Amino acid sequence: MRYRRIPDETVRRLPLYLRGLAYFAQRGESRVSSSSLAEFVGVNGCKIRKDISHFGVFGTPGVGYDVANLTRQVRKILKLTSARKAALVGVGNLGSALLAYPGFATYGFDIVAAFDSDRRKIGRTVNKVRIEDSAALGTLRRRRINLAIIAVPAGAAQDIAEGLVRAGVKGILNFSPCYLNVPRNVKVVAIDIATELARLPYYMPAG
Amino acid sequence: MRYRRIPDETVRRLPLYLRGLAYFAQRGESRVSSSSLAEFVGVNGCKIRKDISHFGVFGTPGVGYDVANLTRQVRKILKLTSARKAALVGVGNLGSALLAYPGFATYGFDIVAAFDSDRRKIGRTVNKVRIEDSAALGTLRRRRINLAIIAVPAGAAQDIAEGLVRAGVKGILNFSPCYLNVPRNVKVVAIDIATELARLPYYMPAG
DNA sequence: CTATGTGAATTTATTCACAGCA
DNA sequence: TGCTGTGAATAAATTCACATAG
Numbered sequence: 128m129r130y131r132r133i134p135d136e137t138v139r140r141l142p143l144y145l146r147g148l149a150y151f152a153q154r155g156e157s158r159v160s161s162s163s164l165a166e167f168v169g170v171n172g173c174k175i176r177k178d179i180s181h182f183g184v185f186g187t188p189g190v191g192y193d194v195a196n197l198t199r200q201v202r203k204i205l206k207l208t209s210a211r212k213a214a215l216v217g218v219g220n221l222g223s224a225l226l227a228y229p230g231f232a233t234y235g236f237d238i239v240a241a242f243d244s245d246r247r248k249i250g251r252t253v254n255k256v257r258i259e260d261s262a263a264l265g266t267l268r269r270r271r272i273n274l275a276i277i278a279v280p281a282g283a284a285q286d287i288a289e290g291l292v293r294a295g296v297k298g299i300l301n302f303s304p305c306y307l308n309v310p311r312n313v314k315v316v317a318i319d320i321a322t323e324l325a326r327l328p329y330y331m332p333a334g
Numbered sequence: 335m336r337y338r339r340i341p342d343e344t345v346r347r348l349p350l351y352l353r354g355l356a357y358f359a360q361r362g363e364s365r366v367s368s369s370s371l372a373e374f375v376g377v378n379g380c381k382i383r384k385d386i387s388h389f390g391v392f393g394t395p396g397v398g399y400d401v402a403n404l405t406r407q408v409r410k411i412l413k414l415t416s417a418r419k420a421a422l423v424g425v426g427n428l429g430s431a432l433l434a435y436p437g438f439a440t441y442g443f444d445i446v447a448a449f450d451s452d453r454r455k456i457g458r459t460v461n462k463v464r465i466e467d468s469a470a471l472g473t474l475r476r477r478r479i480n481l482a483i484i485a486v487p488a489g490a491a492q493d494i495a496e497g498l499v500r501a502g503v504k505g506i507l508n509f510s511p512c513y514l515n516v517p518r519n520v521k522v523v524a525i526d527i528a529t530e531l532a533r534l535p536y537y538m539p540a541g
Numbered sequence: 542c543t544a545t546g547t548g549a550a551t552t553t554a555t556t557c558a559c560a561g562c563a
Numbered sequence: 564t565g566c567t568g569t570g571a572a573t574a575a576a577t578t579c580a581c582a583t584a585g
Binding site: 369399 | 543545547
Binding site: 160161162172176177179180184185186187188189190191192 | 564565566567568569
């Protein structure tokens with residue numbers, strides 16, 4: 128396993144490959160070629176091979192990749208080898224849907240804490256997770272939760288982000304439609320739903 | 335207004351600029367410099383200027399950009415000048431949250447139709463939108479809806495996408511965790527929630 | 542004197558093309 | 564012969580640096 132720096136775009140695609148690998152594994156295939164994986168995930172085969180080559184040599188020429196082994200290696204690179212606990216902040220419509228979202232488990236994520244500032248929600252339970260007061264974000268440190276999902280209104284997001292950083296959170300998935308200013312050692316990945324929809328018309332006919 | 339091709343990455347950022355512009359407009363600022371917009375949206379100023387220059391020259395050296403005019407121009411480029419109707423397919427947890435999502439309105443989107451294949455949901459109303467049978471996707475053509483949001487389980491997504499394409503849909507926002515195979519003239523933008531979360535640990539300390 | 546707009550330089554990402562292994 | 568892995572070539576995106584306009 129090689130440890131030179133892996134391009135961001137490659138890191139972005141690796142989880143996709145994991146999903147593809149899971150599909151082939153579940154179908155009982157023990158080997159997969161870059162081209163069949165390519166077809167499944169919608170990325171061209173040569174790009175997949177280049178991506179994989181960034182962290183090592185795992186394929187067999189003329190045959191393909193060993194599904195189980197490649198899965199293991201990709202998971203190691205992405206640091207998805209052990210389960211990760213995550214916290215959710217903001218249990219509105221979107222937050223509630225995220226609490227129930229089955230996709231996170233695929234990658235070993237478990238949302239074990241939820242916070243909201245609305246008195247009426249605090250204390251309630253959604254999907255087996257009890258909603259706590261947002262003022263208690265500080266408890267995340269001793270609970271060893273360093274990953275959080277923000278789904279609060281834009282106006283509240285920066286404050287929440289700062290609270291999370293103070294509590295030792297090192298990775299944030301931000302659904303709030305705003306930029307978060309955080310220290311360099313904290314990574315933010317933003318999913319800006321409306322913004323993604325807003326770029327569709329550009330590619331569509333006038334109507 | 336210039337009409338040479340605009341880079342994809344620029345198109346991706348334009349909706350962000352719109353949001354920033356709306357912020358400054360609402361604060362009563364009639365002019366904004368690339369650097370102050372930069373600070374708000376988290377993109378460096380020189381990149382913003384380059385992005386804008388791709389479709390024309392709108393700023394005043396020494397002063398900045400006219401907020402109202404730049405807003406108008408960006409909206410025109412993104413084809414967001416008139417309201418757009420959209421359909422939602424899949425009214426589960428995530429779909430319901432999307433129906434209630436206030437952010438779409440910012441860009442003039444209105445979800446006016448919702449579909450699900452679950453008999454128990456069909457006929458019900460969520461957020462003033464009546465849920466129809468997924469088998470009735472074909473009606474979208476005469477209702478002049480050519481934009482759709484998919485939020486169904488992965489296994490059903492390709493079928494739904496094909497139904498949408500048959501109904502004349504030209505743009506799809508896909509929340510289902512899978513690749514969609516569609517004709518070249520249909521644009522798909524994918525939001526793969528778990529996949530985005532899955533790349534966070536790579537950037538985080540081991541824990 | 543400030544902030545835009547843009548060629549040039551640089552960096553990053555993608556694709557090509559093929560040597561070499563099973 | 565089939566498919567990987569990778570240098571080389573190309574393309575795309577970003578950043579620099581500064582001429583230029585108000």
